[in-house]
Amino acid sequence: MLALSLLDRAGAAGAKITPQRKVICRALECSGDHPDVDQLLARARESDPGLSLASVYRTLRALEDLDLVWKHDFGDGRARYEVRHDDHHDHLIDTISGQIVEFHDPELEALKKRIAARLGYRLEGHSLALFGRPADGESQTP
Amino acid sequence: MLALSLLDRAGAAGAKITPQRKVICRALECSGDHPDVDQLLARARESDPGLSLASVYRTLRALEDLDLVWKHDFGDGRARYEVRHDDHHDHLIDTISGQIVEFHDPELEALKKRIAARLGYRLEGHSLALFGRPADGESQTP
DNA sequence: CTATTTGCAAATCATTTGCAAAAAT
């Protein structure tokens, strides 16, 4: 019972529970990847074909404002979304396949804070994306 | 004589030298900050009032393709540009003032490569921006 | 009941592009 659903957390934060929000939240939670708005709309429309693009945008914005989802920019034009969990991670984008690899590195976390502090700042957030190609002998044909 | 101008480097790379490119390159080189396209257009128009927005976009794109300028995304909608020098640095965005602080951290550079390697990738690039507010007792009134 | 949310279509904003004229090599 530790994990409240995205919808429940939004409700607890005061958001009204609508059928479209239910569907959008569920679609995002069921996404193992980092869908963009169109992908999310398509997935949510499997449950509610009448769902509008505007509602997806508005819902995602609301969830982002509540700090319940992360909005990412991975370099291509569109925003990508992901449910925000306690565990923090960053992303590496495979420039060959477009695949996104998540990783967590405590050393990196500490270093970011230390750098900000050195500059006289308190770290509030960051955006980090690594871009790389599979090293020889790994996943792709070289 | 070690430092070729942006324009010279573009010319050396085969780009045609036009008056508008001269003005755009000079404007970017004289910018101590990280101007967006509109700012750059405004600055360049001080020298050439007839300069078009499209030429600024096209020139920046060409310079970026030649790896002569960096294109940054600092979270607001627009792209920011900066002449690319040998020294590498990342950015911290002051969330209070919007000021951008540049920094370089060798430990961070090494760590990024190490993380990519651990995941089986060769690092090709990265985008990193830290967001923070001035720590108490520093630059701003708390 | 009253404030919020929805779908639609039109509006925005940054960026790109087609085209004919102008200019660089």
Next chain:
DNA sequence: ATTTTTGCAAATGATTTGCAAATAG
């Protein structure tokens, strides 16, 4: 002379918004 670049204006693509009808609390 040939190819590239320019300015303009129209096109694009992602995201936002005005509005009247629908709906959650």
